[in-house]
Amino acid sequence: MSEEIVLPEVELNIYSPKDPTEVTVVENYICTIENSPNFVRHLTFDVSGTDLEGRVRVGQSIGILPPGVNEKGRPHKLRLYSVSSPTKGENGNSTLISTTVKRTIEEFEGKLYTGICSNYLADLQVGDKVKATGPSGRRFLLPQNANDFNYVLFATGTGIAPFRGMVIELLESGFKGDLVLVFGCPYRTDLIYADFFRKMEQKYDNFQYITCISREDRRADGSKKYVQSSIEDCQDQLSPIFEKENTLIYICGLKGMEAGIYQNLAIQGFDEYLVIKPKLETIAPEDWKWEDMKRNVKPSTRTFEEVY
Ligand code: NAP
Numbered sequence: 001m002s003e004e005i006v007l008p009e010v011e012l013n014i015y016s017p018k019d020p021t022e023v024t025v026v027e028n029y030i031c032t033i034e035n036s037p038n039f040v041r042h043l044t045f046d047v048s049g050t051d052l053e054g055r056v057r058v059g060q061s062i063g064i065l066p067p068g069v070n071e072k073g074r075p076h077k078l079r080l081y082s083v084s085s086p087t088k089g090e091n092g093n094s095t096l097i098s099t100t101v102k103r104t105i106e107e108f109e110g111k112l113y114t115g116i117c118s119n120y121l122a123d124l125q126v127g128d129k130v131k132a133t134g135p136s137g138r139r140f141l142l143p144q145n146a147n148d149f150n151y152v153l154f155a156t157g158t159g160i161a162p163f164r165g166m167v168i169e170l171l172e173s174g175f176k177g178d179l180v181l182v183f184g185c186p187y188r189t190d191l192i193y194a195d196f197f198r199k200m201e202q203k204y205d206n207f208q209y210i211t212c213i214s215r216e217d218r219r220a221d222g223s224k225k226y227v228q229s230s231i232e233d234c235q236d237q238l239s240p241i242f243e244k245e246n247t248l249i250y251i252c253g254l255k256g257m258e259a260g261i262y263q264n265l266a267i268q269g270f271d272e273y274l275v276i277k278p279k280l281e282t283i284a285p286e287d288w289k290w291e292d293m294k295r296n297v298k299p300s301t302r303t304f305e306e307v308y
Contacts, residue, residue, distance in 0.1 A: 001245055001246060001302070002245050002246060003145065003148045003149065003245075003246050004145075005143045005149075005248070005301060005302070006143055006144045006145060007138070007139065007141050007143055007144065008057060008141060008142075008143075008144045010057055010060060010135065010137070010138050010141065011055050011135065012134075012135065012136060012137075012138060013133065013134065013135075013136060014051045014052065014055065014134070014135070015050075015051070015052070015063075015132065015133045015134060016133055017063065017065060017077075017078045017133055020063075020065055020131040020132055020133045021047075021050040021051070021052065021131070021132055021133075022050075022129050022130065022131060022132070023045040023046060023047045023050065023052070023097075023129070023130050023132045024045065024046045024127065024128070024129055024130075025043060025044070025045060025046075025124045025125065025126055025127065025128045025129075025130065026044050026045065026046045026096065026126060027042065027043065027044035027098070027126065028041055028042070028043050028044075028121075028122075028124055028125070028126065029041060029042055030042075031100065031192055031193055032189060032190055032191065032192055033188070033189045033190075033191060033194065035189055036187075036189035036190055037189070038102060038103075038186075038187075038189070038190050039102065039103040039122060040100060040101070040102045040103075040157075040158060040190075040192050041100070041101050041102075041103075041121070041122050042084065042098060042099075042100055042193075043098060043099055043100075043101055043121060043124070044085070044090050044096050044097070044098040045096070045097050045098070045099075045130065045132065046095055046096060047095055047096070047097050047132075048095035050132075052097065052132070052134070052135065053094055053095050054089070054094040055135065056083055056085075056087070056097055056134065056135040057087045057135070057141055058083065058085070058086050058087045058141070058142060058162060058165035058166050058169050059082075059083075059137060059140045059141040059142060059162045059165070059166065060082075060083060060134070060135040060136060060137040060140075060141070061080040061081055061082050061083065061134060061135065061136050061137050062080070062081060062083060062097065062099065062132050062133065062134040062135055062136075063078040063079065063080050063081075063132060063133035063134050063136065064078065064079050064080075064081060064117055064120075064121065064130060064131070064132055064133075065078055065131040065132070065133065066079070066116050066117040066120040066121075067120070067131075068116075076116055076117070078133060079116075079117040079118075080134075080136060081099040081100075081101065081121075081161070082099065082100070082158075082159075082161040082162045082252070082306070083097055083098065083099055083135075083161065083162070083165060084098045084099055084100045084160075084161040084162065084164040084165050085097050085098040085164075085165050085168075086165040086166070086168045086169035086172070087165070087169060088169070099161060100158050100160065100161035100164070100192065101118050101121045101122055101158070102118060102157065102158045103115065103118050103119055103122045104118045104119070137306075139304065140162065140250070140252070140304050140305075140306040141304075142166055142169065142170070143248075146169070146170060146173075146175070147170070147173065147174070147175050147176070147177065148177075148246060149177060149246045149247065149248050150177040150178040150179070150241055150244050150246055150247040150248070151166075151170070151177070151178070151179050151180070151247070151248055151249075151250065152180045152182065152238065152241060152242065152247065152248075152249050152250075153166065153167075153179075153180065153181045153182065153249075153250045153251075153252075154182045154184075154227045154228075154249070154250070154251045154252070154253075154257065154261055155181065155182070155183050155184070155227070155251075155252050155253050156183075156184040156185065156227060156252075156253030156254045156257050157184075157185055157190070157192070157253055157254060158192070158253070159252035159253020159254065159257075159306075159307070160183055160192045160193060160252075160253075161252075162250075162252055162306070163181055163250070163252065164193055164196070166250070167179065167181060167197070167200060167207065171200060171203075171204050171206075171207060175206070176206060177206065177246070178206055178208075178241045178244070178247070179204075179206055179207045179208070180207075180208045180209075180210065180237070180238065180241060181197060181207075181208070181209050181210070182210045182211075182212065182227045182230050182234075183197075183209070183210070183211050183212070183227070184211075184212040184213075184214060184225075184226055184227040184253075184257075185211075185213065185214070186213070186214050186215045187213060187215055187216060188213050188216055191211060191213075194211075197209040208237060210230050210234055210237070212225040212226055212227050212229060212230060213225065214226055219233060220233075226257070226260055227257060227260075227261065228257070228260035228261045228263070228264045229264075231261070231264035231265060231267075231268055232264060232267070232268065235268070239268065242265070242268070242270045242273070243270075247302070248302050248303070248304065249261075249265075249273050249299075249302060249303045249304070250303075250304045250305070251299075251303070251304070251305040251306070251307060252305070252306050252307065253307060254307060255307045255308050256307070257307060258299075258305050258307055259290055259293050259294075259297075262274055262293065262297045262299075263285055263288055263293065263297075266285035266288070266297075267285045267286055272300060272302060273299070273300055273302050273303045274297055274298070274299065274300055274303065275297070275298045275299070275300050276296065276297055277295070277296040277297070279292070279296050280292060280293070280296040280297060
């Protein structure tokens with residue numbers, strides 16, 4: 001690396017669960033293609049008059065305290081949501097912070113369960129007040145000297161949230177490097193902010209948007225197309241960027257996605273994005289087992305991950 005990666009100083013937990021602030025919903029709309037059965041919504045909060053204004057960086061999260069109590073009669077716990085607005089705020093307005101929320105609906109032993117906080121947020125109307133905390137997160141950030149790097153961003157599902165903000169932040173600030181977003185979701189209707197990213201791709205020559213639709217697209221060998229498949233399948237696009245000295249990788253979304261990305265990077269010989277312990281150095285990356293990888297492969301300083 002010829003550039004040093006310096007992360008910006010951030011403010012943490014200005015508001016805690018014991019002392020939250022109140023923010024107001026100003027926008028709440030579906031941000032998948034309209035007919036998706038997966039309801040993902042873009043929510044914007046007005047934080048004016050609170051100390052969150054101008055102090056939440058792209059890549060950080062805010063906490064939401066849903067009303068009500070759990071089955072033990074205790075108040076519901078805080079849930080964290082990555083912000084999807086850039087540091088300067090939604091539409092460049094520092095009083096507006098947005099996030100991306102998916103309704104969670106699950107069936108267990110014949111009963112239907114709906115996610116407490118995601119459904120609370122999804123149902124909110126413009127003007128409703130919400131208890132919020134934060135900001136949180138000090139590592140999943142763009143470097144201070146962000147325009148000196150190239151970026152490959154990997155997202156699955158709502159893991160796209162921080163990358164919406166990062167793409168806006170970089171491209172709208174005169175960024176001239178390479179920026180690639182690789183996004184994975186089950187069906188084509190689950191693409192999140194797709195129209196926005198396609199427009200940005202048309203507008204900016206240095207931005208590429210790659211989609212991996214796991215249950216519709218198939219790879220040459222018939223297997224599912226996951227975000228990590230692109231490291232091999234889109235070599236012409238991605239390898240020249242991985243090879244550059246100042247490229248950083250960001251990974252956000254479903255826990256487990258990072259393992260596939262690490263393995264495929266190692267197969268292609270891009271070891272500089274990883275810290276590989278000696279135990280695995282003697283085994284070909286193609287033969288790495290998930291259990292071994294958990295303990296023996298970590299992200300290097302050039303790789304940022306937030307998965308859960
Ligand atoms: P989703 O729409 O279900 O999409 C997930 C995609 O990832 C699917 O295409 C899925 O394929 C694929 N996938 C499954 N296993 C994979 C693997 N090992 N490697 C790569 N891809 C894989 O996603 P979602 O329901 O929105 O879930 C997003 C997740 O991101 C949630 O767990 C959420 O908590 C997390 N998240 C984290 C952050 C953060 O850390 N800041 C922010 C937002 C969201 P198949 O299902 O077809 O196998």
